[in-house]
Amino acid sequence: MEGTAAEIGARLAASAAALEAEREAPRFHPMSAPIDLSYTLIENYERCPACFYVSQVLGLGEAPTPELSLGGLVHQALEIHAKAWREAEAEGREPPDAAALLAEGRTRYLAQVRAGGVAEGVTLDELLAMLSMANRMLEENRAEILEVERRISMPYVVDGAGHRMIAKLDRIDRTQAGIRIVDYKTGAASKAKLEPKKDDLQLGIYAMVVRHEMPEVGGHAEYWLLRTGQRGSIELDAIDEDKVRARIDKAVRGMMAGEFPSRPGQSCRGLCAILGP
Ligand code: SF4
The missing domain is CATH 3.90.320.10 (Lambda Exonuclease; Chain A)
Structure with a gap:
């Protein structure tokens, strides 16, 4: 690269300024309106803003998992059951019983396992016990x-x-x-x-x-x-x-305001590392 000493000096000064600007650039970009807010979003931000930034804003760090989710299966089975319950009541029939709810849960569990879901941490017995309890609560609090x-x-x-x-x-x-x-x-x-x-x-x-x-x-x-x-x-x-x-x-x-400080807690998964020092 050729040039006068003054030109070379100017180029060096410009690249030094660019490096400095990069160093001083904010690590976090503020979010802008409108934001789709929800309980989960607010709670995640409150728990650790830095973790929230990595997972919710950058969309990183959430590996897809084939593991069955107990909560997901319970909610799915109860959704079908409660809708059937509501329909039966509207038509003056007896609501579906516990056996119907357990059958729904069992079918969903086995279907997910056959589709490649890993039943790690979730047993069929645990799922059925929870659904049994849910039905009892529905009966007792009609x-x-x-x-x-x-x-x-x-x-x-x-x-x-x-x-x-x-x-x-x-x-x-x-x-x-x-x-x-x-x-x-x-x-x-x-x-x-x-x-x-x-x-x-x-x-x-x-x-x-x-x-x-x-x-x-x-x-x-x-x-x-x-x-x-x-x-x-x-x-x-x-x-x-x-x-x-x-x-x-x-x-x-x-x-x-782009405020995403880290707040270490029990649910730390090491996502801070993505943000650098
Ligand atoms: S590892 Fe802990 S402190 Fe770091 S971003 Fe995740 S939850 Fe926050």
Whole structure:
């Protein structure tokens, strides 16, 4: 490369400036509106913003797995069962029994295994025990089933920017006390699930989207714990929507400001390494 000493000096200075700019470039790019918000999205951001950035924004680090998901199988079988239950009630017939639900679960489990799914960590007995429990809870807490796997979306504004809040509800029933929003849980029981607080993020978001559609409605939002048969319930009126919104708004502001610090916790999977030092 030829040139005067002054030209060479200018080229060197330009490449040094480019290197410096690269070094100072932000590691994270802010997200922009509209964002499709959901309980899972907000919860993932709250747990570790850096991990959220790698998996949700960059789309990295989530290896596809052939493992059967206990939660997925339970939800699928219960969706079919609850729809059949609702249909039978509408036609004045007896709802399907536990045997029908167990048959549904068994068929789905075996179909997935035959399709190449690996039953690692999920046994057929475990699945059937959970479905048996779910049916017992349905029998013991009988109510009219209004909606099954209902997806609700509502506009959600933070600092003037419009987003969408999207929720998929396992079930909505009509009881004597109003409606009952039900979310099935297949994990271990915990105090947070047995005694939901007034700023419970998941039930708070579910109550908010339902009330967006039915502003005057009262009733309860509940976790149904399918390992133990327990229910964690909170009255819709007891949910502090302002507190729930404050949690959501804080997370959205962080996403839009490009704030994705790492927050080490029990669920660390080493994704920080992708982001470099
Ligand atoms: S390894 Fe831990 S701290 Fe790092 S991004 Fe993942 S969850 Fe966050």
